[in-house]
Amino acid sequence: MSNETPIIRLVDLYKAFGEHLVLDGLNLEVPRGKLTTIIGRSGGGKSVLLKHIIGLIRPDRGQVLVDETDITQLGQRELNEIRKKFAMLFQGAALFDSLSVFDNVAFPLREKSNFNEAEINFKVLEVLEQVGLTGMEQKYPSELSGGMRKRAGLARALVLGPEIMLFDEPTTGLDPLLARTIHDLILETQHRYRFTAVMVSHEIPEIFGISDYVAMLLDGKIVEMAPPAQFVRTQNPAIQEFINGGKPECVSSESESVQEARRP
């Protein structure tokens, strides 16, 4: 498929939990090969949106098109076929408690590939090195710090070379320094593996420096989506208020210079 067509399209998506309408006619196009970050209020449905993209939650109405296939209409088997394109880094990393770091990362390979143990061993150690976890193979998730868990989760997500990576608040609960190293790691691996990334995050202004596009989720809709430099200049007062932490003023040129400096 050409580079121009969006890899994921969400069309007129509705989802309610009981009385609470979370997605209210949401539309979003995710450009291929880019890092798109979705920002929005806590509890505003960002994680729900992400889970729709990979079919963990089915919408009440609307379409989720992945390479123009509507995954909301698929049976379990076909959905699993599509899911092979995906990997997801969960908020708490979602490592399997009963498995060591090595076995966690090897898990998708053992389940979904035909590699033999020697090849698996090689691949796991390679990807663990890329995320900076060399020497941690035999540790269990309970022995890892928050940052290391995220790295291990990232390694497990990367190991099958996904086309699309979903990040659910990858830096929540980390100190600013660690958050920055995780952001750098995401950027670095995205350049190496060339996946399309969709990230849900609160980290303003850091995400302006690493994202190709930023989208704002407000009241169940995407109200604005643009490259960061353009996004911060939006006239929408609700967005201005959100990205300025409650102060309705124009963004300084600082976040733009952050972006210039960080974007390779």
Add this chain to the structure above:
Amino acid sequence: MIIATVTHWGAITLRVVREMGRMTLFLMQTIMWLGRPPFRFRQLLKQMHFIGVKSLFVIVLTGIFTGMVLGLQGYYSLRKFGAEALLGSAVALSMIRELGPVLSALMVTGRAGSAMTAEIGLMRITEQIDALDTMAISPMQYLVAPKVLAGVLVLPLLVSIFDVIGIYGGYLVGVKLLGISSGGYTASMVSAVEWKDVYGGILKALSFGLIVTWVCTYKGYHTSMSAEGLGKATTEAVVLASVLVLIWDYFLTSVLL
């Protein structure tokens, strides 16, 4: 007032019926996934070890004391009619038909079932179940099905051990402590116990294995997303599994007798 009452009971009824429907679907899905490759023998063995081997100590302990107390109670009851010699048959029949399957199932619920609910529930809360899903691995097949199958396979074995130990416990009290004849104890047991009793006990064990693992995995799988919810799910699992075991035991007994 009347409308409020009707609404209240209607809501409760709806909730119960919905829950029953969901549990039935859950069981059907589990059985469906059991029939589909890949077959996860490693997971199955791990679960059989967890439910079976690790429950052995509790089973032996409860088995021996149940048998001993039966021996004691049975002896004094039977002596009133001068029928102490029938102690062997009394102990063996109660163990094989009722106490073996029921008490083993209750012990397994408390020891393995609650742990199962907590494990799956925690995996739900920490999104490990979602992670399996995103890797295109069915959590039903990977997590639930091996546990249910292991329960069905292992419980009859545990019950057999429970029965044997219990009968020996009755022997210890009756023969060694209270002095009825060893041959009498064994002979009355052999003449009274039929194969039908043994099959019935095994059938009970099989179905209890299914009930316990089914209820406990279901409650874990549908935990609400909080620590409080996990505690609630575990309690509910143990209570519901125990109650269902006893109710099902009554129905099965009425059919088997």
